[in-house]
Amino acid sequence: MLMLVLLVTVVVASAQNITKVLDGEPQFSSLNKLLSETGVADEINIRKSITVLAPDNSVLDPIVSNLRGKTSPEQLGDIVRYHVLLQYFDIPELRQIVDKGTTQVTTLYQATGRPAGILGFVNITKTKGGSLDVTTPAGEHPSSSTIVKSIKQIPYNMSIFQLSAVLMPVGVLTEATPPTPVPVPSPVTAPESAPALSPALSCSSCTCSNSSPYSCSSAYAFPYSCSSIKSTCSSI
Numbered sequence: 001m002l003m004l005v006l007l008v009t010v011v012v013a014s015a016q017n018i019t020k021v022l023d024g025e026p027q028f029s030s031l032n033k034l035l036s037e038t039g040v041a042d043e044i045n046i047r048k049s050i051t052v053l054a055p056d057n058s059v060l061d062p063i064v065s066n067l068r069g070k071t072s073p074e075q076l077g078d079i080v081r082y083h084v085l086l087q088y089f090d091i092p093e094l095r096q097i098v099d100k101g102t103t104q105v106t107t108l109y110q111a112t113g114r115p116a117g118i119l120g121f122v123n124i125t126k127t128k129g130g131s132l133d134v135t136t137p138a139g140e141h142p143s144s145s146t147i148v149k150s151i152k153q154i155p156y157n158m159s160i161f162q163l164s165a166v167l168m169p170v171g172v173l174t175e176a177t178p179p180t181p182v183p184v185p186s187p188v189t190a191p192e193s194a195p196a197l198s199p200a201l202s203c204s205s206c207t208c209s210n211s212s213p214y215s216c217s218s219a220y221a222f223p224y225s226c227s228s229i230k231s232t233c234s235s236i
């Protein structure tokens, strides 16, 4: 009996615990809370190799407070699930896959069986400027975001990367997100040899009107800024 108790204790202790890992990363406390609230933390913990793409509090808070009351718990959970890749990536592995062009990766959202076709996948692409973009694979206004940096690597169980924006999986909020014309950056203001868009550039290209506390850079990466939730985006 004692042996059994010890065995169970060991098994539980060695399982991964995303809540515990993120407890040590206060800039992701909002995501951590959301993972627990939606039950996605439990779904992560029973998986063997995963990568979490983590928007920090300043990025996530305004999006989530806007979504509350407009989304069912399942929809909110699916948005969170879309940020969990069912594959362990460390930095060299990420470099390797993106050198091949675009790589499609399955998310925990796909694993629910709810997304149609490939909508539960993300595309990871290396831009000309060298940044790693994560985008929804299809849809009129693909949601897009950039991998900012590595936060934590626990080989080969769990990897966490900071993401510049929240990805909105196509289909989850279909009714709440009518397609909105997105302003195209003026070619006059763009230098010919401009490097690929980076989150830092995105906010100078567009403002979200009537959207406090939203900002372009924190909500969505240009040129899809604000298009999915806040529908007014105007050029400056």
Ligand SMILES: *[C@@H]1O[C@H](CO)[C@@H](O)[C@H](O)[C@H]1NC(C)=O
Pocket (backbone or CB within 6 Å): 014, 015, 016, 154, 155, 156, 157
């Ligand atoms: C990875 O997961 C396995 C099985 O869940 C566990 O035995 C191992 O200790 C974990 N590795 C680390 C570094 O946490």
Ligand SMILES: *[C@@H]1O[C@H](CO)[C@@H](O)[C@H](O)[C@H]1NC(C)=O
Pocket (backbone or CB within 6 Å): 012, 017, 018, 019, 020, 023, 045
């Ligand atoms: C995971 O860690 C959190 C915070 O340390 C703790 O409250 C929770 O009980 C842990 N879950 C499991 C399944 O061990």
Ligand SMILES: *[C@@H]1O[C@H](CO)[C@@H](O)[C@H](O)[C@H]1NC(C)=O
Pocket (backbone or CB within 6 Å): 102, 103, 104, 123, 135, 136, 137, 138, 142
């Ligand atoms: C995502 O990747 C797939 C496969 O490489 C490609 O067919 C699709 O066009 C890509 N989507 C976007 C929005 O780039």
